[in-house]
Amino acid sequence: MKSCVIVFPASNCDRDAAVALEAIGASPSMVWHGDTDLPSTDLIVLPGGFSYGDYLRAGAMAARAPIMRDVLKRARSGTPVLGICNGFQILTEAGLLPGALMRNDGLKFICKSVTLEVTNSATLFTRNYEEGQTIRLPVAHHDGNYYADEHTLDFLEGEGRVVFRYVRNPNGSARDIAGIVNKTGKILGMMPHPERSIDPVLNGLDGKALFQSILETLI
Amino acid sequence: MRGETGSPLLSVMKACIHITLKQGVLDPQGKAIEGALGDLGFTGLDSVRQGKYLEMTLLEADPAKAREQVTAMCEKLLANTVIENYAIDIETD
Numbered sequence: 001m002k003s004c005v006i007v008f009p010a011s012n013c014d015r016d017a018a019v020a021l022e023a024i025g026a027s028p029s030m031v032w033h034g035d036t037d038l039p040s041t042d043l044i045v046l047p048g049g050f051s052y053g054d055y056l057r058a059g060a061m062a063a064r065a066p067i068m069r070d071v072l073k074r075a076r077s078g079t080p081v082l083g084i085c086n087g088f089q090i091l092t093e094a095g096l097l098p099g100a101l102m103r104n105d106g107l108k109f110i111c112k113s114v115t116l117e118v119t120n121s122a123t124l125f126t127r128n129y130e131e132g133q134t135i136r137l138p139v140a141h142h143d144g145n146y147y148a149d150e151h152t153l154d155f156l157e158g159e160g161r162v163v164f165r166y167v168r169n170p171n172g173s174a175r176d177i178a179g180i181v182n183k184t185g186k187i188l189g190m191m192p193h194p195e196r197s198i199d200p201v202l203n204g205l206d207g208k209a210l211f212q213s214i215l216e217t218l219i
Numbered sequence: 220m221r222g223e224t225g226s227p228l229l230s231v232m233k234a235c236i237h238i239t240l241k242q243g244v245l246d247p248q249g250k251a252i253e254g255a256l257g258d259l260g261f262t263g264l265d266s267v268r269q270g271k272y273l274e275m276t277l278l279e280a281d282p283a284k285a286r287e288q289v290t291a292m293c294e295k296l297l298a299n300t301v302i303e304n305y306a307i308d309i310e311t312d
Contacts, residue, residue: 057299064296093299100301105247147244147302
Protein backbone atom coordinates (compact mmCIF):
# COMPACT_ATOMS: atom_id res chain seq x y z
CA MET A 1 0.00 0.00 0.00
CA LYS A 2 1.40 3.39 -1.00
CA SER A 3 0.57 6.53 0.90
CA CYS A 4 1.55 10.16 0.88
CA VAL A 5 1.56 12.89 3.49
CA ILE A 6 1.20 16.47 2.25
CA VAL A 7 3.57 18.91 3.95
CA PHE A 8 2.47 22.55 4.11
CA PRO A 9 4.54 25.40 5.55
CA ALA A 10 4.19 24.88 9.34
CA SER A 11 2.58 21.44 9.22
CA ASN A 12 4.01 19.80 12.33
CA CYS A 13 2.37 16.38 12.57
CA ASP A 14 3.52 15.22 9.16
CA ARG A 15 6.37 13.14 10.55
CA ASP A 16 4.16 11.52 13.21
CA ALA A 17 1.72 10.62 10.42
CA ALA A 18 4.63 9.11 8.45
CA VAL A 19 5.73 7.08 11.50
CA ALA A 20 2.18 5.74 11.92
CA LEU A 21 2.05 4.77 8.25
CA GLU A 22 5.51 3.15 8.37
CA ALA A 23 4.37 1.15 11.41
CA ILE A 24 1.73 -0.57 9.27
CA GLY A 25 4.06 -0.93 6.30
CA ALA A 26 2.39 1.74 4.17
CA SER A 27 5.59 3.35 2.74
CA PRO A 28 4.68 7.02 2.92
CA SER A 29 6.06 9.71 0.57
CA MET A 30 6.27 13.25 1.89
CA VAL A 31 4.81 15.61 -0.71
CA TRP A 32 5.56 19.35 -0.67
CA HIS A 33 2.53 21.67 -0.93
CA GLY A 34 4.16 23.58 -3.78
CA ASP A 35 4.32 20.55 -6.07
CA THR A 36 1.59 20.20 -8.65
CA ASP A 37 1.46 16.42 -8.96
CA LEU A 38 0.97 13.69 -6.39
CA PRO A 39 2.82 10.44 -6.86
CA SER A 40 0.90 7.24 -7.44
CA THR A 41 -0.78 6.59 -4.07
CA ASP A 42 -3.53 4.59 -2.36
CA LEU A 43 -4.05 7.08 0.49
CA ILE A 44 -3.57 10.82 0.94
CA VAL A 45 -2.98 12.19 4.43
CA LEU A 46 -3.42 15.87 5.33
CA PRO A 47 -1.55 16.15 8.63
CA GLY A 48 -1.96 18.31 11.71
CA GLY A 49 -0.13 21.54 12.44
CA PHE A 50 -0.49 25.28 11.96
CA SER A 51 -0.11 25.51 8.20
CA TYR A 52 0.49 29.11 7.14
CA GLY A 53 0.41 30.03 10.82
CA ASP A 54 -3.41 29.64 10.77
CA TYR A 55 -3.28 33.12 9.19
CA LEU A 56 -6.64 34.33 7.82
CA ARG A 57 -8.33 31.10 9.00
CA ALA A 58 -6.94 27.72 10.02
CA GLY A 59 -6.42 25.65 6.89
CA ALA A 60 -7.68 28.40 4.55
CA MET A 61 -4.50 28.99 2.62
CA ALA A 62 -3.35 25.38 2.69
CA ALA A 63 -6.65 24.41 1.05
CA ARG A 64 -5.67 26.61 -1.90
CA ALA A 65 -2.02 25.49 -2.16
CA PRO A 66 -0.80 24.24 -5.56
CA ILE A 67 -0.85 20.53 -4.61
CA MET A 68 -4.51 20.72 -3.63
CA ARG A 69 -5.65 20.79 -7.24
CA ASP A 70 -4.33 17.23 -7.64
CA VAL A 71 -5.54 16.23 -4.15
CA LEU A 72 -9.08 17.30 -5.11
CA LYS A 73 -8.83 15.48 -8.43
CA ARG A 74 -7.68 12.24 -6.78
CA ALA A 75 -10.22 12.58 -3.98
CA ARG A 76 -13.03 13.03 -6.49
CA SER A 77 -11.96 9.94 -8.37
CA GLY A 78 -11.98 7.80 -5.23
CA THR A 79 -8.56 7.94 -3.58
CA PRO A 80 -9.11 7.83 0.20
CA VAL A 81 -8.12 10.95 2.12
CA LEU A 82 -7.45 11.19 5.87
CA GLY A 83 -7.41 14.72 7.29
CA ILE A 84 -6.21 15.00 10.90
CA CYS A 85 -6.72 18.20 12.91
CA ASN A 86 -5.36 20.94 10.58
CA GLY A 87 -6.06 18.35 7.87
CA PHE A 88 -9.77 18.32 8.85
CA GLN A 89 -9.75 22.13 8.73
CA ILE A 90 -8.18 21.96 5.25
CA LEU A 91 -10.82 19.45 4.07
CA THR A 92 -13.67 21.75 5.10
CA GLU A 93 -11.95 24.80 3.58
CA ALA A 94 -11.39 22.86 0.35
CA GLY A 95 -15.07 21.89 0.21
CA LEU A 96 -14.37 18.14 0.44
CA LEU A 97 -16.29 17.99 3.74
CA PRO A 98 -19.20 20.20 4.87
CA GLY A 99 -19.13 22.66 7.74
CA ALA A 100 -16.29 24.59 9.34
CA LEU A 101 -13.94 24.32 12.32
CA MET A 102 -14.13 27.36 14.57
CA ARG A 103 -12.43 28.66 17.72
CA ASN A 104 -13.01 26.34 20.71
CA ASP A 105 -15.97 27.68 22.66
CA GLY A 106 -13.90 27.86 25.86
CA LEU A 107 -11.33 29.93 23.92
CA LYS A 108 -8.41 27.89 25.29
CA PHE A 109 -6.02 25.68 23.34
CA ILE A 110 -6.85 22.14 24.46
CA CYS A 111 -4.08 19.59 24.78
CA LYS A 112 -5.18 16.33 26.43
CA SER A 113 -6.50 12.85 25.79
CA VAL A 114 -10.24 12.58 25.21
CA THR A 115 -12.72 9.72 25.06
CA LEU A 116 -14.44 9.23 21.72
CA GLU A 117 -17.29 7.00 20.68
CA VAL A 118 -16.88 5.27 17.31
CA THR A 119 -20.32 5.94 15.85
CA ASN A 120 -19.69 4.40 12.44
CA SER A 121 -17.50 1.30 12.32
CA ALA A 122 -18.41 0.51 8.72
CA THR A 123 -15.99 2.95 7.06
CA LEU A 124 -12.63 1.93 5.63
CA PHE A 125 -11.03 3.92 8.46
CA THR A 126 -12.98 2.35 11.32
CA ARG A 127 -13.72 -1.26 10.40
CA ASN A 128 -11.30 -2.52 13.06
CA TYR A 129 -13.35 -0.85 15.80
CA GLU A 130 -16.66 -2.09 17.17
CA GLU A 131 -19.74 0.04 16.59
CA GLY A 132 -20.18 2.16 19.73
CA GLN A 133 -16.69 1.35 21.05
CA THR A 134 -15.06 4.05 23.13
CA ILE A 135 -11.42 4.91 22.51
CA ARG A 136 -8.92 7.42 23.89
CA LEU A 137 -7.06 9.74 21.53
CA PRO A 138 -5.09 12.94 22.15
CA VAL A 139 -6.39 16.28 20.96
CA ALA A 140 -4.31 19.43 20.57
CA HIS A 141 -6.22 22.30 19.03
CA HIS A 142 -7.49 25.83 19.39
CA ASP A 143 -9.97 25.73 16.53
CA GLY A 144 -11.68 22.35 16.84
CA ASN A 145 -15.26 23.52 17.29
CA TYR A 146 -17.18 21.83 14.45
CA TYR A 147 -19.96 23.98 13.04
CA ALA A 148 -22.55 23.33 10.36
CA ASP A 149 -26.12 24.60 10.04
CA GLU A 150 -28.92 22.49 11.52
CA HIS A 151 -30.01 21.19 8.13
CA THR A 152 -26.49 19.94 7.33
CA LEU A 153 -26.10 18.40 10.79
CA ASP A 154 -29.41 16.53 10.47
CA PHE A 155 -28.32 15.35 7.04
CA LEU A 156 -24.94 14.10 8.31
CA GLU A 157 -26.60 12.26 11.19
CA GLY A 158 -29.25 10.79 8.94
CA GLU A 159 -26.64 9.46 6.52
CA GLY A 160 -24.53 7.99 9.33
CA ARG A 161 -21.62 10.21 8.36
CA VAL A 162 -20.62 11.11 11.92
CA VAL A 163 -17.76 8.71 12.61
CA PHE A 164 -16.40 9.90 15.97
CA ARG A 165 -18.22 11.72 18.74
CA TYR A 166 -16.76 13.26 21.93
CA VAL A 167 -18.09 11.59 25.06
CA ARG A 168 -17.30 14.79 27.00
CA ASN A 169 -17.26 17.60 24.43
CA PRO A 170 -14.11 19.67 25.03
CA ASN A 171 -14.64 22.43 22.45
CA GLY A 172 -18.33 23.06 21.80
CA SER A 173 -18.53 21.07 18.55
CA ALA A 174 -22.10 20.76 17.28
CA ARG A 175 -23.65 17.41 18.18
CA ASP A 176 -20.30 16.53 19.87
CA ILE A 177 -18.87 15.75 16.43
CA ALA A 178 -15.17 14.84 16.42
CA GLY A 179 -14.93 13.33 12.93
CA ILE A 180 -17.05 12.94 9.80
CA VAL A 181 -16.83 11.30 6.39
CA ASN A 182 -17.96 12.47 2.98
CA LYS A 183 -20.75 10.92 0.95
CA THR A 184 -18.64 7.99 -0.31
CA GLY A 185 -17.08 7.33 3.09
CA LYS A 186 -13.61 7.63 1.58
CA ILE A 187 -12.72 11.04 2.97
CA LEU A 188 -12.43 11.28 6.76
CA GLY A 189 -11.78 14.46 8.69
CA MET A 190 -11.14 14.22 12.43
CA MET A 191 -9.82 16.62 15.05
CA PRO A 192 -8.20 14.03 17.40
CA HIS A 193 -4.79 12.56 16.52
CA PRO A 194 -4.82 8.81 15.80
CA GLU A 195 -1.18 9.00 14.67
CA ARG A 196 -0.24 9.92 18.25
CA SER A 197 -1.75 6.72 19.64
CA ILE A 198 0.22 3.90 18.00
CA ASP A 199 2.53 2.94 20.84
CA PRO A 200 1.53 1.43 24.22
CA VAL A 201 4.20 3.57 25.91
CA LEU A 202 2.84 6.81 24.44
CA ASN A 203 -0.94 7.39 24.37
CA GLY A 204 -1.80 3.72 23.82
CA LEU A 205 -2.79 1.84 20.70
CA ASP A 206 -6.32 3.11 19.98
CA GLY A 207 -5.09 5.06 16.98
CA LYS A 208 -3.24 2.15 15.41
CA ALA A 209 -6.52 0.36 14.68
CA LEU A 210 -7.51 3.21 12.36
CA PHE A 211 -4.38 2.81 10.25
CA GLN A 212 -4.76 -0.97 10.37
CA SER A 213 -8.35 -0.59 9.07
CA ILE A 214 -7.12 1.45 6.11
CA LEU A 215 -4.37 -1.06 5.33
CA GLU A 216 -6.74 -4.04 5.46
CA THR A 217 -9.21 -2.32 3.15
CA LEU A 218 -6.67 -1.21 0.58
CA ILE A 219 -4.29 -4.14 0.23
CA MET B 220 2.09 56.56 -8.00
CA ARG B 221 3.32 59.66 -9.83
CA GLY B 222 5.81 60.34 -12.63
CA GLU B 223 8.40 63.12 -12.83
CA THR B 224 5.90 65.79 -13.81
CA GLY B 225 3.62 64.79 -10.93
CA SER B 226 0.94 63.24 -13.08
CA PRO B 227 -0.37 59.81 -12.10
CA LEU B 228 1.35 56.81 -13.76
CA LEU B 229 -1.19 54.25 -12.63
CA SER B 230 -4.64 54.39 -11.15
CA VAL B 231 -4.76 53.08 -7.65
CA MET B 232 -7.92 52.04 -5.92
CA LYS B 233 -8.29 51.14 -2.28
CA ALA B 234 -10.57 48.33 -1.21
CA CYS B 235 -11.69 47.98 2.41
CA ILE B 236 -13.19 44.65 3.33
CA HIS B 237 -15.11 43.81 6.49
CA ILE B 238 -15.50 40.12 7.23
CA THR B 239 -17.99 39.23 9.93
CA LEU B 240 -19.52 36.09 11.37
CA LYS B 241 -22.98 35.22 10.16
CA GLN B 242 -25.89 35.73 12.51
CA GLY B 243 -26.42 32.66 14.61
CA VAL B 244 -22.79 31.57 14.53
CA LEU B 245 -21.43 31.50 18.07
CA ASP B 246 -18.72 34.09 18.74
CA PRO B 247 -16.99 33.28 22.03
CA GLN B 248 -14.26 35.83 21.36
CA GLY B 249 -16.89 38.54 21.05
CA LYS B 250 -18.39 37.35 24.32
CA ALA B 251 -15.00 37.49 26.04
CA ILE B 252 -14.51 41.06 24.79
CA GLU B 253 -17.99 41.97 26.02
CA GLY B 254 -17.09 40.62 29.45
CA ALA B 255 -13.83 42.55 29.56
CA LEU B 256 -15.59 45.80 28.61
CA GLY B 257 -18.14 45.13 31.34
CA ASP B 258 -15.32 44.69 33.84
CA LEU B 259 -13.99 48.10 32.78
CA GLY B 260 -17.30 49.68 33.68
CA PHE B 261 -18.91 49.92 30.25
CA THR B 262 -22.45 48.91 31.08
CA GLY B 263 -25.34 48.87 28.66
CA LEU B 264 -23.66 46.62 26.10
CA ASP B 265 -26.10 44.34 24.41
CA SER B 266 -23.58 42.32 22.45
CA VAL B 267 -20.12 42.40 20.90
CA ARG B 268 -19.06 40.47 17.83
CA GLN B 269 -15.56 40.36 16.45
CA GLY B 270 -14.66 40.42 12.78
CA LYS B 271 -11.77 41.04 10.42
CA TYR B 272 -10.80 44.07 8.41
CA LEU B 273 -8.60 43.93 5.33
CA GLU B 274 -7.24 46.77 3.22
CA MET B 275 -5.82 46.34 -0.23
CA THR B 276 -4.59 48.60 -2.99
CA LEU B 277 -5.51 47.60 -6.50
CA LEU B 278 -3.95 48.80 -9.73
CA GLU B 279 -7.30 49.28 -11.38
CA ALA B 280 -8.97 52.35 -12.84
CA ASP B 281 -12.53 51.08 -13.02
CA PRO B 282 -14.30 50.82 -9.66
CA ALA B 283 -16.75 48.25 -11.02
CA LYS B 284 -13.89 46.00 -12.13
CA ALA B 285 -12.15 46.51 -8.80
CA ARG B 286 -15.31 45.47 -6.96
CA GLU B 287 -15.68 42.42 -9.19
CA GLN B 288 -12.11 41.34 -8.47
CA VAL B 289 -12.39 41.86 -4.72
CA THR B 290 -15.72 40.02 -4.63
CA ALA B 291 -14.04 37.06 -6.32
CA MET B 292 -11.21 37.24 -3.77
CA CYS B 293 -13.74 37.17 -0.93
CA GLU B 294 -15.65 34.25 -2.41
CA LYS B 295 -12.47 32.25 -3.14
CA LEU B 296 -10.31 32.91 -0.11
CA LEU B 297 -10.83 35.92 2.12
CA ALA B 298 -14.17 34.83 3.60
CA ASN B 299 -15.38 31.37 4.55
CA THR B 300 -18.93 31.78 3.28
CA VAL B 301 -20.09 28.84 5.43
CA ILE B 302 -19.71 31.04 8.51
CA GLU B 303 -18.80 34.55 7.33
CA ASN B 304 -20.29 37.50 5.46
CA TYR B 305 -18.23 40.16 3.73
CA ALA B 306 -18.78 43.81 2.82
CA ILE B 307 -16.59 45.68 0.32
CA ASP B 308 -15.94 49.40 0.10
CA ILE B 309 -14.09 50.68 -2.95
CA GLU B 310 -12.46 54.09 -2.54
CA THR B 311 -11.02 55.90 -5.51
CA ASP B 312 -7.99 57.97 -4.64
